[in-house]
Amino acid sequence: MANLKLFISYNRHDEHVVGLVDVLNERLRNAGIQTFVDTQSGAGRIRSQEISQAIDRADAYVIVSGNEAPSHFQARELASVVEKVWSHPAQPVVPVVLAGAEPIPAFAEFRAIPFDDHRLSETRYVNGIVRTIVDTVTVSGPRVGVIDHTARMHEWQTRTVEIGHTIELLGNDGIAGH
Amino acid sequence: MASLATNTGEVISLAPTVFINCPYDREFEELRDSILLSVVFCGYTPASPMMSTKTGATRVDRILAQLSQSVYSIHDLSRCQEWGAGNVARFDMPLELGMAMMLVHTGCAHDWMALVPEGTNRFAFASDLDGFDPVVYDGSIESVVRKVVAALTVRPEASRGVRPSHVITVWPEFVRRKRDLQEDWGDAGVDWHRLTSLAKQLRAEYPPQ
Numbered sequence: 001m002a003n004l005k006l007f008i009s010y011n012r013h014d015e016h017v018v019g020l021v022d023v024l025n026e027r028l029r030n031a032g033i034q035t036f037v038d039t040q041s042g043a044g045r046i047r048s049q050e051i052s053q054a055i056d057r058a059d060a061y062v063i064v065s066g067n068e069a070p071s072h073f074q075a076r077e078l079a080s081v082v083e084k085v086w087s088h089p090a091q092p093v094v095p096v097v098l099a100g101a102e103p104i105p106a107f108a109e110f111r112a113i114p115f116d117d118h119r120l121s122e123t124r125y126v127n128g129i130v131r132t133i134v135d136t137v138t139v140s141g142p143r144v145g146v147i148d149h150t151a152r153m154h155e156w157q158t159r160t161v162e163i164g165h166t167i168e169l170l171g172n173d174g175i176a177g178h
Numbered sequence: 179m180a181s182l183a184t185n186t187g188e189v190i191s192l193a194p195t196v197f198i199n200c201p202y203d204r205e206f207e208e209l210r211d212s213i214l215l216s217v218v219f220c221g222y223t224p225a226s227p228m229m230s231t232k233t234g235a236t237r238v239d240r241i242l243a244q245l246s247q248s249v250y251s252i253h254d255l256s257r258c259q260e261w262g263a264g265n266v267a268r269f270d271m272p273l274e275l276g277m278a279m280m281l282v283h284t285g286c287a288h289d290w291m292a293l294v295p296e297g298t299n300r301f302a303f304a305s306d307l308d309g310f311d312p313v314v315y316d317g318s319i320e321s322v323v324r325k326v327v328a329a330l331t332v333r334p335e336a337s338r339g340v341r342p343s344h345v346i347t348v349w350p351e352f353v354r355r356k357r358d359l360q361e362d363w364g365d366a367g368v369d370w371h372r373l374t375s376l377a378k379q380l381r382a383e384y385p386p387q
Contacts, residue, residue: 048309082332
């Protein structure tokens with residue numbers, strides 16, 4: 001897991017998701033995962049090249065979304081992630097969606113983790129989200145290559161069982177669950 | 179999605195609009211049509227400066243009105259260099275891109291993408307766009323469809339499950355039916371509205387899975 005690279009995308013202007021991203025970034029790094037989170041505001045050619053490289057090198061993507069539409073720059077990030085996933089269909093994508101908000105259409109096929117931004121101070125609750133992300137991105141391992149649709153469906157069914165097992169272990173309080 | 183009740187009580191869904199700002203010459207026709215088809219497949223209604231019949235307003239007024247009513251705009255900057263018989267650069271497209279950027283700056287719920295062909299020194303011809311990174315495509319139908327679908331499907335109001343392959347699969351049928359329309363109505367008769375209707379008809383017949 002030490003070499004796993006995770007790209008986290010979020011809208012820096014959406015106050016409901018910023019707190020979660022900060023906590024996730026810290027906990028995932030503590031878990032030994034290399035994360036890339038764009039925390040800088042504004043644009044710049046060098047910055048956009050860094051982001052582009054981070055997307056290209058990432059093994060998995062966490063897409064955090066709330067009620068706000070993606071900003072211009074997040075939309076560009078997401079479009080790059082979508083193209084990467086089209087080219088590498090086995091790359092894990094984990095949408096993390098504010099409770100009550102709609103997932104981003106391009107990632108609707110992936111199992112989303114809902115979160116309640118009022119519960120971010122609850123360690124067990126946040127740990128449950130982190131655990132689910134880690135389980136999801138490590139079940140198949142990074143860069144397992146392009147697989148056909150049937151194989152992908154099987155893979156996701158397997159992942160769903162694994163995530164269900166995590167929920168059982170942590171209990172409903174430990175997970176953001178439906 | 180917004181809706182409209184007709185005087186017969188029928189409720190019609192109004193798809194959010196995407197403004198397409200691209201060259202309207204014959205050479206660019208296929209790319210323009212493929213952008214239109216991509217926009218429709220992603221669940222949007224395409225708008226164009228060419229579709230407005232409103233009289234008594236300047237062209238700039240009409241374009242601004244269309245832009246401000248659109249949630250998104252696509253600006254192809256292919257002709258911003260010497261081109262065609264007159265060997266002139268076209269400034270309409272960057273002008274309209276500037277209008278879209280100003281809309282965003284003034285708080286309108288609008289976003290945009292700028293498309294440039296591969297090989298263009300985009301940092302030199304539009305250095306003010308530094309950091310905004312125009313989207314580069316290779317001039318092919320497949321490439322522009324991929325870029326447009328990627329940009330639109332990350333927006334909250336887009337249809338789910340749309341892939342470039344859906345558009346590419348339907349593309350030959352779009353071309354065939356457009357040719358039929360041109361035989362029936364002539365080139366001038368196949369206007370923006372008719373092309374949009376054709377694209378929507380194909381989307382209904384071949385819905386994204």
